[in-house]
Amino acid sequence: MAIAANKKAYHDYTILEKLEVGIELKGTEVKSVKAGKTSIKESYVKILKDEVFILNMYIGSYEFGNIHNVDERRTRKLFLHKKEISKLAGKVSAKGFTLVPLKVYQKKRLIKLEIGLAQGKKLHDKREVLAKRDQLRDINRELKNYR
Template sequence: MAKDRNAYKLIANNKKAYHDYFIDETFEAGIVLVGTEVKSIRAGSGSVKESFIKIDNGEAFLYNMHINPYEKGNIFNKEPLRTRKLLLHKKEITKLVGAVSTKGMTIVPLKIYIKGSLVKVEVGLARGKKLHDKRHDIASKDVRRQNEREFKIKNL
């Protein structure tokens, strides 16, 4: 039985990023990890909620991504909040640097997932939302939910 090449297992999702930012463009990036970190992620423990991405000297780094220490890792475990390098193409990095230099743009991690045997991070190029934008999004979600409820009741 052949596996689908586009299939992936979601480990962590950054819902806060979708609430606080407009995501203009997304990139798929590899991440440099140690063996025990990979085992811990495969077990499903990782978080990108408070993490952010900076580009230093033409390389992208992920800060504050939390990976729980692997239970059986003992001395091989690394610090849970250490800085990790992201693997992106040079063209993607230059595109991100150019976009971040404009006002109000930032780079945020959106999700961590396992694709095949590799751990990947979805990186988003984002613009900050204002308070009225957030309120508008919440109101539109409420309207959508209400319509779904009415449709469900009507079709019973």
């Protein structure tokens, strides 16, 4: 079950590959994420100096926390193997590819982030997807009435 999802990513990008990664969280951030006070709508993933980071991810401050609460939109490190990072770096350096956060979820006791290797959609691609979805909806509606 997802704690936070980025539905807009599927609209704006074609997701080619998905990866499950860990997030470096401090102190009360874990409790805030588990309470659902997180958003990845405006966040993005960058590869800097052979490390992967998520920028602009919002994690609300924990209401029962103290002075150890951290900045809500701080840059957080993501945990991947070096081979995975070098593979992603090679693909991202290609024209039109980027890394997009897709969802945050809990796996056993750990907080995980699903990121996707994505390619931006053009406006006509988005319209085409919407038209196909509308056609399928109409067909299903007619089949339902036919029975």
